[in-house]
Amino acid sequence: MSTIRLAYRLLHDAYGPQGWWPAATRSGVADAWEIAVGAVLVQHTSWKNVVRAIANLESAGAMSFTAIDAIEPEALAQIIRSAGPPNVKAKRLKAFARFLVESHGGSMDALLDGVVDRKIALERRSQLLGVHGVGPETADAILLYAGGAPLFVVDAYKRRVMRRHGWGDSTAKYDEVAAFWRKRLPNDVKTYAETHALLVRVGIEHCHASRAKCEGCPLQALLPNSGPLE
Numbered sequence: 001m002s003t004i005r006l007a008y009r010l011l012h013d014a015y016g017p018q019g020w021w022p023a024a025t026r027s028g029v030a031d032a033w034e035i036a037v038g039a040v041l042v043q044h045t046s047w048k049n050v051v052r053a054i055a056n057l058e059s060a061g062a063m064s065f066t067a068i069d070a071i072e073p074e075a076l077a078q079i080i081r082s083a084g085p086p087n088v089k090a091k092r093l094k095a096f097a098r099f100l101v102e103s104h105g106g107s108m109d110a111l112l113d114g115v116v117d118r119k120i121a122l123e124r125r126s127q128l129l130g131v132h133g134v135g136p137e138t139a140d141a142i143l144l145y146a147g148g149a150p151l152f153v154v155d156a157y158k159r160r161v162m163r164r165h166g167w168g169d170s171t172a173k174y175d176e177v178a179a180f181w182r183k184r185l186p187n188d189v190k191t192y193a194e195t196h197a198l199l200v201r202v203g204i205e206h207c208h209a210s211r212a213k214c215e216g217c218p219l220q221a222l223l224p225n226s227g228p229l230e
Contacts (some may be wrong), residue, residue, distance in 0.1 A: 125139050156161055
């Protein structure tokens with residue numbers, strides 16, 4: 001068994017299935033639009049702050065793409081300020097809503113249609129990367145979790161785990177890091193989604209930016225003999 005597959009097994013055994021995308025609305029189920037909103041809002045902030053922002057959007061009756069497209073940026077910024085920087089996030093949300101209207105008739109179903117095919121997924125990814133404030137991580141998260149696209153999300157948690165364990169080149173370009181993981185995991189969308197969620201959890205609980213808290217970490221046994229690399 002490869003080291004990466006073993007890491008997945010250890011994380012899954014320790015934490016169980018994560019069942020992402022985590023719901024933030026009162027319905028308790030994250031639909032495609034909520035996933036997109038969450039993926040934009042979570043940039044450079046904690047999920048706790050995103051949950052508060054989405055709750056505020058619901059309370060204000062501004063959770064739909066039509067509401068976000070129509071609302072004034074300043075008003076939207078006030079609603080989502082918990083996920084700050086509010087003016088930046090408001091501009092990005094409005095850009096995404098406008099893109100959805102102009103390119104896909106305001107339909108997440110249209111955006112996600114056929115993305116289980118990797119070729120189509122990459123075409124839609126290219127479209128998303130043309131939207132203000134949508135980078136590779138955000139685009140891949142939307143397509144993977146909302147559409148079941150065979151894409152792998154790369155984030156700071158993943159790079160940190162790679163660096164400290166000496167797995168591949170954690171400083172490589174985004175697409176190179178994604179390819180590193182895809183090549184070593186089963187070619188399965190559910191595994192991609194679970195691996196990302198599990199690595200986020202281990203990053204939050206153990207692999208902190210300031211220092212590694214290795215005691216009790218499911219991946220501790222896979223560290224180099226000298227300990228975590230910095």
